[in-house]
Amino acid sequence: xxxxxxxxxxxxxxxxxxxxxxxxxxxxxxxxxxxxxxxxxxxxxxxxxxxxxxxxxxxxxxxxxxxxxxxxxxxxxxxxxxxxxxxxxxxxxxxxxxxxxxxxxxxxxxxxxxxxxxxxxxxxxxxxxxxx
Amino acid sequence: xxxxxxxxxxxxxxxxxxxxxxxxxxxxxxxxxxxxxxxxxxxxxxxxxxxxxxxxxxxxxxxxxxxxxxxxxxxxxxxxxxxxxxxxxxxxxxxxxxxxxxxxxxxxxxxxxxxxxxxxxxxxxxxxxxxxxxxxxxxxxxxxxxxxxxxxxxxxxxxxxxxxxxxxxxxxxxxxxxxxxxxxxxxxxxxxxxxxxxxxxxxxxxxxxxxxxxxxxxxxxxxxxxxxxxxxxxxxxxxxxxxxxxxxxxxxxxxxxxxxxxxxxxxxxxxxxxxxxxxxxxxxxxxxxxxxxxxx
Numbered sequence: 001x002x003x004x005x006x007x008x009x010x011x012x013x014x015x016x017x018x019x020x021x022x023x024x025x026x027x028x029x030x031x032x033x034x035x036x037x038x039x040x041x042x043x044x045x046x047x048x049x050x051x052x053x054x055x056x057x058x059x060x061x062x063x064x065x066x067x068x069x070x071x072x073x074x075x076x077x078x079x080x081x082x083x084x085x086x087x088x089x090x091x092x093x094x095x096x097x098x099x100x101x102x103x104x105x106x107x108x109x110x111x112x113x114x115x116x117x118x119x120x121x122x123x124x125x126x127x128x129x130x131x132x
Numbered sequence: 133x134x135x136x137x138x139x140x141x142x143x144x145x146x147x148x149x150x151x152x153x154x155x156x157x158x159x160x161x162x163x164x165x166x167x168x169x170x171x172x173x174x175x176x177x178x179x180x181x182x183x184x185x186x187x188x189x190x191x192x193x194x195x196x197x198x199x200x201x202x203x204x205x206x207x208x209x210x211x212x213x214x215x216x217x218x219x220x221x222x223x224x225x226x227x228x229x230x231x232x233x234x235x236x237x238x239x240x241x242x243x244x245x246x247x248x249x250x251x252x253x254x255x256x257x258x259x260x261x262x263x264x265x266x267x268x269x270x271x272x273x274x275x276x277x278x279x280x281x282x283x284x285x286x287x288x289x290x291x292x293x294x295x296x297x298x299x300x301x302x303x304x305x306x307x308x309x310x311x312x313x314x315x316x317x318x319x320x321x322x323x324x325x326x327x328x329x330x331x332x333x334x335x336x337x338x339x340x341x342x343x344x345x346x347x348x349x350x351x352x353x354x355x356x357x358x359x360x361x362x363x364x365x366x367x368x369x370x371x372x373x374x375x376x377x378x379x380x381x382x383x384x385x386x387x388x389x390x391x392x393x394x395x396x397x398x399x400x401x402x403x404x405x406x407x408x409x410x411x412x413x414x415x416x417x418x419x420x421x422x423x424x425x426x427x428x
Contacts, residue, residue, distance in 0.1 A: 003270035024155050024156045031163065036184045037188065037192070037269075038267075038270050038271050039312055041167055041272060042166040042167065042169075042253045043166030046162075046165060047167065054156060087272075089167075093171060094319055098273065098319065098340050099341045101372035106271065
């Protein structure tokens with residue numbers, strides 16, 4: 001059973017919109033927790049999440065304040081790229097050919113979940129803005 | 133004052149940026165180092181994983197309860213729609229099963245009698261420990277489950293895990309109150325199995341797909357789709373004769389097996405405590421319940 005990678009959506013969204021809430025250390029720790037829960041090799045999620053973080057932070061000008069569809073498009077590219085990278089890393093890690101379809105299913109699901117989660121995050125964000 | 137603050141900021145920002153860069157790079161290196169160390173099978177890292185899984189398991193256990201409740205509620209509503217047909221089907225099945233029950237009772241008596249005549253050793257008792265599934269890897273790369281039972285409950289490394297329909301995998305990591313099951317679909321899973329009818333032995337090799345492959349069969353073994361696959365008991369850790377799945381496809385050099393387990397609806401899983409005198413010791417696989425909380 002493959003589930004969407006909610007963590008990558010969260011890391012992408014918050015490093016774009018509120019980078020100070022998502023410093024690299026937090027990204028790293030979140031990745032480690034993800035690896036503990038999922039049983040994946042230690043460091044795999046941290047590695048991928050840190051790359052997502054650095055892409056998001058470096059491309060802030062391109063995305064922030066633009067239409068949502070543009071951000072979604074950007075996330076799609078990142079998600080597909082990261083899925084392929086994870087797959088390559090895992091193939092080398094286990095020294096065998098891992099079926100590729102579940103990987104693509106996961107990144108497809110993640111991309112489909114992106115609007116829902118970013119809508120929720122946007123609500124949280126406006127809530128935060130009101131308080132500060 | 134405002135000016136001073138401004139210059140302080142101007143100085144602070146590049147420093148901060150530098151620190152962030154540095155932190156980022158060192159964290160990237162750290163995660164790569166973790167990956168490499170993990171590949172080297174470091175005992176320390178394994179222990180860290182066990183301890184952290186243990187620490188996280190109560191949280192997961194609590195979180196999984198409402199999720200399970202919601203899933204059950206949805207299932208109930210779905211079942212309501214087909215209640216009449218389901219009832220009819222179950223009645224027919226029940227009739228059939230009662231006949232089977234009579235047959236199997238007679239056969240087991242007969243078997244017992246033959247065993248007595250031959251003075252054959254019977255298989256040791258298998259004691260299941262049933263626990264709730266509190267976590268699912270959910271990713272495309274590993275197929276594991278987290279259970280809410282651990283060393284304190286008598287779970288040990290290597291024990292077989294069975295779902296309601298058949299074997300699902302074996303225990304690979306045990307903490308005090310949690311255990312991780314490596315599903316038989318995982319890339320690293322190897323389960324000794326036997327074809328129920330032809331009695332040829334092989335190894336069920338997981339490959340991260342939903343249909344593990346049957347390998348290491350003798351060359352002259354005849355396999356056809358529909359053949360039942362059960363555990364062979366080789367190696368002494370898994371009890372023999374537990375249902376695993378059916379052969380779903382036989383193609384050039386590859387035999388796919390469809391497991392009986394319903395991967396999407398695993399809520400409770402039993403770990404089998406199985407004691408082979410002389411082959412298993414108390415540390416690796418305690419067969420008696422004395423040290424477990426369950427026995428008290």
